[in-house]
Amino acid sequence: MNTTPAEHADERTGGCRCGLIQFTVTGSAIYPHTCSCVDCQKLGGGPMMWWAGWPAERIAWSGWDSIKWFETFKDEAKRGFCPECGTRLAAIDSNIPEIGINVTALESTTGADLIPINQSFRKTAVHWLPQVPDAAASTVG
Numbered sequence: 799m800n801t802t803p804a805e806h807a808d809e810r811t812g813g814c815r816c817g818l819i820q821f822t823v824t825g826s827a828i829y830p831h832t833c834s835c836v837d838c839q840k841l842g843g844g845p846m847m848w849w850a851g852w853p854a855e856r857i858a859w860s861g862w863d864s865i866k867w868f869e870t871f872k873d874e875a876k877r878g879f880c881p882e883c884g885t886r887l888a889a890i891d892s893n894i895p896e897i898g899i900n901v902t903a904l905e906s907t908t909g910a911d912l913i914p915i916n917q918s919f920r921k922t923a924v925h926w927l928p929q930v931p932d933a934a935a936s937t938v939g
């Protein structure tokens with residue numbers, strides 16, 4: 799197990815539970831956030847998913863061709879997962895330049911750049927879980 803604090807490491811590794819698909823992301827995450835939309839709840843199997851983005855050129859994949867994609871919005875957004883173990887790995891959205899990585903697919907989820915700065919789709923969030931403080935509200939005070 800890697801004991802180096804992730805915030806001091808330029809690279810992070812991740813992958814699916816069975817090991818068929820693995821990846822390395824380089825550099826800081828972009829727009830870390832949670833999402834409680836109905837797709838994240840159904841596909842993620844929990845009350846929300848935790849996302850962070852990296853530009854495609856800063857993600858090195860092993861097993862990319864094995865990823866199975868499910869289109870949540872035809873020709874606009876899709877979610878990638880391992881066809882063997884079902885681990886959720888990535889999201890590609892035509893409106894977003896980065897590839898979304900399911901943060902819990904990383905080996906280590908420490909690092910200040912992974913702390914969610916916002917939560918999407920609060921209206922469909924489960925009622926019993928505290929929500930991520932609103933980014934816009936927190937800048938006002």
Ligand SMILES: [Zn+2]
Pocket residue numbers: 814815816817818819880881882883884885
């Ligand atoms: Zn797998």
Ligand SMILES: [Zn+2]
Pocket residue numbers: 833834835836837838839847918919
């Ligand atoms: Zn979502």
